[in-house]
Amino acid sequence: MKEGKKEFKIRNIKDFWKWLWNSDSIWSWVVFFILAFILIRVVFFSLASFATGSTLPFVVIESCSMNHPGFLGEFEGWWRDYGAWYNERNITKDQFQGFKYNTGMKMGDIIVVSKRSEIKLGDVIIFQTNKEAVSKRPIIHRAISLNPLATKGDYNSKQLNVCRRAPESMVLSANYKNCRL
Numbered sequence: 001m002k003e004g005k006k007e008f009k010i011r012n013i014k015d016f017w018k019w020l021w022n023s024d025s026i027w028s029w030v031v032f033f034i035l036a037f038i039l040i041r042v043v044f045f046s047l048a049s050f051a052t053g054s055t056l057p058f059v060v061i062e063s064c065s066m067n068h069p070g071f072l073g074e075f076e077g078w079w080r081d082y083g084a085w086y087n088e089r090n091i092t093k094d095q096f097q098g099f100k101y102n103t104g105m106k107m108g109d110i111i112v113v114s115k116r117s118e119i120k121l122g123d124v125i126i127f128q129t130n131k132e133a134v135s136k137r138p139i140i141h142r143a144i145s146l147n148p149l150a151t152k153g154d155y156n157s158k159q160l161n162v163c164r165r166a167p168e169s170m171v172l173s174a175n176y177k178n179c180r181l
Contacts, residue, residue, distance in 0.1 A: 020035075056113050057113055058113065059110070061107050061109045063153075064155055065141065065153025065155055066101070066140060066153050067107060067154070078103070079093055082154065082155070085152075086144070089144060100122070100124065101124050104155070105140070119143050119146065119149065120143070124140060124141070125140070125151065125166075127141075127151070127170045139160075142154060148164075149168050149171075150166060151166050
C-alpha cells in the first residue's frame with residue numbers, strides 16, 4: 001500500500017513538471033514565473049549572500065561615474081584629461097596606476113560583492129547614501145581620502161556633496177570582483 005502511494009506521488013510530480021514545461025496555458029506560465037522568482041530570490045540570493053558574507057551579493061553599475069570613456073583599458077589618455085583633479089589632492093599618477101580598477105568600470109558591469117574589508121586609499125567602495133540624498137541606491141566610487149572618508153567617481157568632474165564625507169558605517173563593501181560581461 002505504501003508503495004502505491006509513493007508511485008502515485010512521483011507520478012503527480014512528473015505530471016506537474018510535464019504540464020509546467022509543455023503546456024501553453026497561461027496558468028503554466030504564471031506558475032513557472034512564480035517558481036522561478038522563488039528559486040532565484042529565495043534560494044539563489046540567499047546562498048550567494050551566505051557564500052559572499054554580504055547582504056548585497058551582486059551589484060550592477062548603473063551610472064558612468066566610474067567609466068573612463070574612450071579610454072577603457074588605456075590609462076594615459078584618461079589621466080591626461082582627469083588627472084589634474086587627483087594631483088591637486090596629492091594623489092599622483094604612479095599612485096593611481098597602483099589602484100585596483102585604475103582603468104575604470106563600465107556601466108552594466110556586474111560586481112560580486114563580498115564582506116567588507118579595511119578601506120585603503122584608491123579602493124573602489126560601495127556605500128549607502130544618507131537619508132537626505134536624492135538617490136537611495138548604493139554609490140560605487142573610489143576612496144580619495146580616508147580621514148574623513150571621502151569618495152569620487154573617476155569620470156565625475158567634481159565630488160558630489162554626499163561623497164565629501166561618506167560615513168564608514170554606511171560602507172557596504174570594499175572587497176569584490178568586477179565581472180565584465
